[in-house]
């Protein structure tokens with residue numbers, strides 16, 4: 001990587017040991033960060049960070065860099081290329097000079113870095129911030145990073161929000177393209193869906209709106225071969241799926257309309273399912289929404305409690321060669337038939 005290309009406005013240089021004091025001064029100007037991620041850093045910590053690398057990552061992929069304007073230090077960034085996967089660049093640390101904040105400079109730097117990393121064929125930039133740090137959260141969300149996962153742990157440093165952003169527009173599927181390319185896939189290869197992909201699909205479901213935000217959904221992930229085999233007893237068609245999610249709602253939790261008692265359960269579960277189905281597609285994973293299952297058999301087979309109502313079964317996997325759209329996929333009623341302007 002030619003680090004000078006990370007910014008058109010600032011000089012970008014690799015931080016050396018003699019820069020540690022200057023970096024320390026910049027960090028010291030941002031006490032809020034260390035309030036959420038204690039303790040306050042020291043020059044020794046910074047010297048260690050200059051070389052620190054995640055396990056199994058070559059030092060050649062590590063760039064602890066400074067953005068400078070003349071003698072002034074504008075920002076520092078710890079960037080790891082190809083981590084945790086080869087198409088991802090990871091920002092381990094990014095901090096702005098406190099005197100230069102709130103002028104859009106941080107966003108400008110991040111935008112340019114993402115652009116250049118995209119040119120180098122990194123598809124995503126990933127990072128994490130400490131949960132509840134409002135400054136970090138606002139900054140990264142404003143800069144189009146989407147939270148993929150929250151980690152939990154005992155220490156503050158383990159409570160992380162893991163987020164990523166696509167580097168180039170070409171990596172972001174237009175929504176209409178995503179919606180149009182999804183189809184009910186009814187034949188899958190034997191490739192398993194990874195834990196990371198499952199987490200992302202679940203996260204998309206978690207982001208779904210629900211009535212009064214009661215979030216009555218309950219999702220059962222069926223991924224073990226023996227459980228997938230048991231599932232086949234509860235439905236008529238088998239699509240050789242490698243993963244299934246049973247989306248249910250808890251009838252004691254969902255919202256009920258006071259006028260007529262109508263429950264939001266089915267609707268909430270359907271929106272959750274739709275989010276997950278589209279996220280799966282965005283990962284290249286095929287799915288079919290299956291309603292034709294025997295709810296009482298599923299209840300018995302998987303020991304569902306009485307208050308849980310199964311709504312949808314999302315069967316998933318990587319599309320097989322012949323896992324192509326059915327003729328029904330291309331058939332949509334004209335809008336004039338389904339839409340009326342009043």
Ligand SMILES: Cc1cc2nc3c(=O)[nH]c(=O)nc-3n(C[C@H](O)[C@H](O)[C@H](O)COP(=O)(O)O)c2cc1C
Pocket residue numbers: 182183184185237288289290291292293325326328329330
């Ligand atoms: C609520 C609902 C229930 C469905 N149930 C089944 C099902 O039990 N079995 C099945 O093969 N497909 C099922 N489907 C898939 C539809 O048949 C399919 O979405 C529709 O024919 C349009 O095709 P496409 O998804 O390929 O665009 C269901 C879809 C929805 C939304």
